[in-house]
Structure formats: structure tokens, C-alpha cells
Amino acid sequence: MGEWIEACGSDDVEEEDVIRFDHAGRVFAIYRSPDDEYFATDGLCTHEHVSLADGLVMDEIIECPKHNGRFNYKTGEAKGAPVCVNLRTYRVKVEGGAVFVEV
Template sequence: MNDWTDVCALDELDDEDVRRFDHAGRTYAVYRCDDRVYATDGLCTHERIHLADGFLMEHVIECPKHNGRFDIRDGRALGAPVCVNLKTYPARVQGGQVQIQLA
């Protein structure tokens, strides 16, 4: 499985930053934290709000609508009002480009 998709240049994504990435009719959220990159589904599992509009701090993304929080490393829901985990995707930096594996 080598279906890696370019998202952006690494230098376009600051530390503790999140970026919305739309591809093939789906929305993803791509994060940079502690010089690592992560990727999850882009919509909150509670009310389907874009997580890229939320607040990222220390591996936790907070949804901008009802303050539901998820751990970006494994997608784990961290308490009410969210109770369904986010799907996560492998992410890497290759040749200065942030890439996610969607297959």
C-alpha cells in the first residue's frame, strides 16, 4: 500500500497548527505537533464541524462548536460531547512535503 497523497509543504504548516485538506470528496485534518505530522478525518464526530477551525494544543484538537476534544495521535475521543473516535491516517514528510496515506 503506497498510495501517499501530497497535502502541502512542511514549511506551510507551523508547529501546533492544523490544516484542512479536501480530497476526492472527503475532508481531512492534517496536524503538525512536536515536529511530527498527523492526519485524521476532518469533521468532528459529534456535529460534523470542520476541525481545522478548532484549537490544537499538545496533541489535542478541540472542536470549535461544542469544545469536544480528540487526541490527534490515535483519534481517541476525550470526553463529552464527543463519544465516537476519529479515524486516523498514516502521515509523513517526504522531500519536504507533508503526505497522508488514504488507501
């Protein structure tokens, strides 16, 4: 079991969008899906370590802002070149208007 860390307020992320969360020298990306669910992944693209929080969320896809590499942010699956390595995902819960990530 990991430690639950408060990442942001639930209203800090717009629907179908992503924000960056830094914790203990690590970078995470916190997503809010179009159907109002929250997800978390590592925050840097597995291709060239660019912050995914500057990218574009489309349905369940996050697209990297540098080379347009695409991941399914719910599963972390890399969806094709130029990304080949999956993103690590983290469990998320929302309590009292805050989003917590298990790191």
C-alpha cells in the first residue's frame, strides 16, 4: 500500500483536462475525464520527458505537447509512435473536494 497524498482540489482541473502535480521530486499528471472521473499518471512523457500537463486531453487520451505521442491515461497504455513505453498509473480518490493520489 502506498501513501495517499493530496494533489489538488477537485475543481482545480477542468473537465477533459490535466494539471501537473509535483511531489517529493517526482512529477505527476492529474486528469479529469469528460465523465467527471479523476486519474493520475507519471507526469513526464516516456519518450522525451516532456510535461504531459501541457498536452491535450481527448476523451481517454493524453497527447504529449512535444511530439504528439498518445497515451490512454486511464490505463497508461502507449498508443503508438513516437511513444513505445507505457505510462505508470496511480490510484486516485476524491474526498472533501480534494483529489488524493496513492504514491
